[in-house]
Amino acid sequence: MWKTQCLIDGAWLGEPVDAIDDPATGEIVGHVPRLGAVEAFAAAAAADRAFRDWSGMLAKDRSRLLRSWFDLILQQRQELAALLTAEQGKPLAEALAEIDYAASFVEYYADEARRVYGETIPSHRTDARILVWKQPIGVCAAITPWNFPAAMVTRKVAPALAAGCTVVLKPAPETPLSALALAELAVRAGLPAGTLNVITGDAAAIGRAWCEDVRVRSLSFTGSTEVGKLLMRQCADTVKRVSLELGGNAPFIVFDDADVAAAADGAVAAKFRNMGQTCICANRLFVQERVHDEFVAALIERVGRLRVGDGREAGVTQGPLINAAAVTKVEEHLADAVKHGARIRCGGQHHPLGRTFFEPTVLEGVTPEMRICREETFGPLAPVIMFSSEEEALTLANSVSTGLAGYFYGRDIGRVIRVAERLQVGMVGVNTPALSNEAAPFGGVKESGLGREGGRHGIEEFLELKYVVLGGLGG
Numbered sequence: 001m002w003k004t005q006c007l008i009d010g011a012w013l014g015e016p017v018d019a020i021d022d023p024a025t026g027e028i029v030g031h032v033p034r035l036g037a038v039e040a041f042a043a044a045a046a047a048d049r050a051f052r053d054w055s056g057m058l059a060k061d062r063s064r065l066l067r068s069w070f071d072l073i074l075q076q077r078q079e080l081a082a083l084l085t086a087e088q089g090k091p092l093a094e095a096l097a098e099i100d101y102a103a104s105f106v107e108y109y110a111d112e113a114r115r116v117y118g119e120t121i122p123s124h125r126t127d128a129r130i131l132v133w134k135q136p137i138g139v140c141a142a143i144t145p146w147n148f149p150a151a152m153v154t155r156k157v158a159p160a161l162a163a164g165c166t167v168v169l170k171p172a173p174e175t176p177l178s179a180l181a182l183a184e185l186a187v188r189a190g191l192p193a194g195t196l197n198v199i200t201g202d203a204a205a206i207g208r209a210w211c212e213d214v215r216v217r218s219l220s221f222t223g224s225t226e227v228g229k230l231l232m233r234q235c236a237d238t239v240k241r242v243s244l245e246l247g248g249n250a251p252f253i254v255f256d257d258a259d260v261a262a263a264a265d266g267a268v269a270a271k272f273r274n275m276g277q278t279c280i281c282a283n284r285l286f287v288q289e290r291v292h293d294e295f296v297a298a299l300i301e302r303v304g305r306l307r308v309g310d311g312r313e314a315g316v317t318q319g320p321l322i323n324a325a326a327v328t329k330v331e332e333h334l335a336d337a338v339k340h341g342a343r344i345r346c347g348g349q350h351h352p353l354g355r356t357f358f359e360p361t362v363l364e365g366v367t368p369e370m371r372i373c374r375e376e377t378f379g380p381l382a383p384v385i386m387f388s389s390e391e392e393a394l395t396l397a398n399s400v401s402t403g404l405a406g407y408f409y410g411r412d413i414g415r416v417i418r419v420a421e422r423l424q425v426g427m428v429g430v431n432t433p434a435l436s437n438e439a440a441p442f443g444g445v446k447e448s449g450l451g452r453e454g455g456r457h458g459i460e461e462f463l464e465l466k467y468v469v470l471g472g473l474g475g
């Protein structure tokens with residue numbers, strides 16, 4: 001049994017009163033405490049007290065602790081995956097992949113902890129030397145989403161700890177159990193009291209408390225653009241570092257020289273992973289007219305092979321949506337598209353399993369004015385929009401306020417470079433849907449956010465530069 005209390009200053013506390021539902025069955029899978037601003041301040045105080053020792057520790061000792069945490073996560077990967085499926089709904093195979101993905105950040109930053117190098121800069125005077133140090137920023141607040149309840153925790157917490165920062169973490173109210181389990185393993189790995197604190201409860205009150213607390217020096221948030229903007233405003237008074245990984249509306253472009261079968265495989269992976277509940281999900285499928293019909297047929301054939309059901313059942317590829325509100329949004333986008341002339345080519349209904357299950361759906365005849373193109377659906381709808389020229393595809397792809405990920409399929413090398421350069425996004429997949437890994441900088445432009453997570457760039461979010469000039473050296 002995993003801990004279901006909150007972790008503050010090394011103590012597990014709070015009465016578990018808030019029920020967590022299994023989105024597939026509606027059954028209660030656990031309870032967590034309902035804490036608020038008072039406990040948020042206590043957690044920040046604990047992290048502040050722990051900062052001096054943690055940041056003063058040798059980098060190789062921090063690295064060893066992270067490595068032990070990584071080992072424990074891998075030892076418990078089946079149990080963690082089962083917990084993740086129970087609280088979030090994704091199929092067990094995807095949950096296992098997420099646990100491995102989560103662990104990969106801990107492993108990567110265990111190594112990176114030892115490679116936080118400063119600089120010496122050629123001096124402006126012969127009797128002076130210029131040094132640049134990288135120092136941990138201090139206490140970091142991490143607020144994580146429900147769609148990746150494990151990986152988004154480690155993608156923030158591991159680089160922060162590696163940098164020498166201490167952390168206060170609030171997981172999403174829908175999926176706090178994975179975060180608490182990961183924290184339990186961190187404690188077992190030997191993380192000192194106060195270094196990582198996790199609290200659940202009143203999301204708005206906890207978030208506001210950390211934004212206003214002067215001891216908290218940075219905020220890292222993954223979630224909706226709307227909430228990201230609110231948190232950014234709340235951080236203004238204490239001038240915190242903010243890292244935001246917000247919504248997307250990813251274009252997926254198929255040019256007429258693409259390998260159409262590969263593009264259809266890629267579209268299924270980019271669209272239907274996690275039932276379409278991924279910030280980098282393909283949200284708009286632009287297909288050049290010459291290959292349009294062939295691509296749509298190939299897509300429908302592959303979507304027909306997806307299997308909807310309880311994520312614990314063998315062979316299921318599509319779990320439930322997270323809650324009733326998510327289903328309503330899918331239905332609204334679908335109804336709006338159909339009303340304005342789109343045609344449903346497969347799916348388009350609540351799944352016979354009922355509750356939050358929805359059929360994977362392909363729509364054609366979609367146009368850019370429809371809600372399904374203007375907003376992120378976060379669900380299993382694949383809208384196909386036909387285009388004729390490269391310029392038109394780029395104009396349509398870039399016509400939204402967000403810019404997280406973009407994908408395209410095509411073989412003309414000149415066009416590959418031109419389109420990759422001109423897409424207004426932070427991440428581009430060329431002839432592949434697989435963007436996510438621990439080594440690359442994940443993040444967006446425009447209203448998709450600020451900063452990067454993952455890779456050597458990800459640790460910079462938790463470091464401050466300090467410039468030191470040594471004067472009076474003679475010479």
Ligand code: SIN
Pocket residue numbers: 147148151222245277278279280436442
């Ligand atoms: C996200 O939805 O923001 C995370 C997706 C990923 O890391 O692959």
